[in-house]
Amino acid sequence: MSRTSRLGFVAAAAALLLGLSAGPAAAQNGWFYNHVDIAGAGVHTCAQATCPALTVNGLGEQVSDFCWHVGQSLGGTVYWDLVYDWNTKFAGWTNEHWLTDESQAARCGDPNHYQMATADEGAGMHTCTKPICAVVGMAATHRVQVYCNIDGERMTNPNGELNSDWLLVYDTETGLAGWTNRGWVSYLPLLPGPC
Numbered sequence: 001m002s003r004t005s006r007l008g009f010v011a012a013a014a015a016l017l018l019g020l021s022a023g024p025a026a027a028q029n030g031w032f033y034n035h036v037d038i039a040g041a042g043v044h045t046c047a048q049a050t051c052p053a054l055t056v057n058g059l060g061e062q063v064s065d066f067c068w069h070v071g072q073s074l075g076g077t078v079y080w081d082l083v084y085d086w087n088t089k090f091a092g093w094t095n096e097h098w099l100t101d102e103s104q105a106a107r108c109g110d111p112n113h114y115q116m117a118t119a120d121e122g123a124g125m126h127t128c129t130k131p132i133c134a135v136v137g138m139a140a141t142h143r144v145q146v147y148c149n150i151d152g153e154r155m156t157n158p159n160g161e162l163n164s165d166w167l168l169v170y171d172t173e174t175g176l177a178g179w180t181n182r183g184w185v186s187y188l189p190l191l192p193g194p195c
Contacts, residue, residue, distance in 0.1 A: 030106040030113045031147070034065035034083065034099050041098030043090055045127065045136050046176065047071020047080035054090040054127055057098075062086060064195055065101070066147045066168070067108035069093065069175060082108055082177050084148065084168060084195045089128060091168050091177065091195070108145065109172040115146045117188040119169070120157070125178030129166035131155055136178035137171060144169040144180070146188060148195035157183030168195060 028034075042053035047069050057063070063083040071080040075097030081104050084091040096102040106113040119139035126133040129152025152166035165182035182191070 028065065028101060028103050028105060031064060031066050032101070032104075034063050034081070034101050034104075036061045036063065036094075036098060037100045038098045041094055043083060043085050043088075043092040043094050044080075045092055045134075045178075047093045047095075049074060049095070051093075054092050055085050055088040057085065057094075063094070063099075064148070065099070065104055067106040067110070067113065067145075067170070068096070068104045069108045069170075071095070074098075077102065079104070082147070082168075082170060086195075089150065091179065092127075093177070108170045108175075108177070111145070113145075115188065115190065115192060116172075117144055117146050117169075117185045118142070119144050119171070119180060120184045120186055123180050123184035125169060125171065125176060125180055127178060129153060129179050131181075133179070137174050137176040139169060139171045139174075139176075139180060142171050142173045144171050144185065146185070146192050148192050149182065150195050152179070152181070155181040155183055157181070159183075165191060167192065 036057040039059040044051040074095040079096045080093040147168045154164040163183040170177040
């Protein structure tokens with residue numbers, strides 16, 4: 001069942017039970033606050049439980065939830081949300097089964113939800129906002145979707161400019177997400193808001 005039809009089916013069933021007219025599913029369409037529903041839920045480097053966990057969340061912990069991506073099926077769902085963990089400052093993938101709200105409707109990479117930009121040659125996506133953090137992948141010359149920014153370690157870009165803004169990006173070609181310094185992203189009309 002597709003994500004849209006799954007949400008519609010749930011809404012219709014709920015409406016029938018409550019005696020309401022069936023309408024579109026109430027869904028979160030883009031950035032919202034979500035909470036961890038299962039203690040020990042991991043934030044992973046990819047949408048698989050076998051990918052390294054950057055951090056493990058406690059029950060009820062708040063995260064910023066940006067979009068969904070299809071990955072390994074866990075607890076009956078293949079949907080993994082790109083989340084930012086406020087406590088650890090890591091961002092990565094968490095299966096919706098581990099989250100309180102499973103209604104994220106914004107698909108990662110859909111240009112209708114967030115700004116698109118181009119990563120410069122040599123731009124890496126890191127697990128945190130320092131160049132010494134592990135590299136998740138290279139976004140060089142790829143189209144990336146930009147979600148938010150936080151202050152991180154200052155870096156010098158190829159033009160010699162120093163910048164401490166780090167952007168959470170999703171590489172539309174590889175399906176990977178991570179932190180890239182603002183100095184390594186071209187054609188970004190507006191700096192996104194804080195994570």
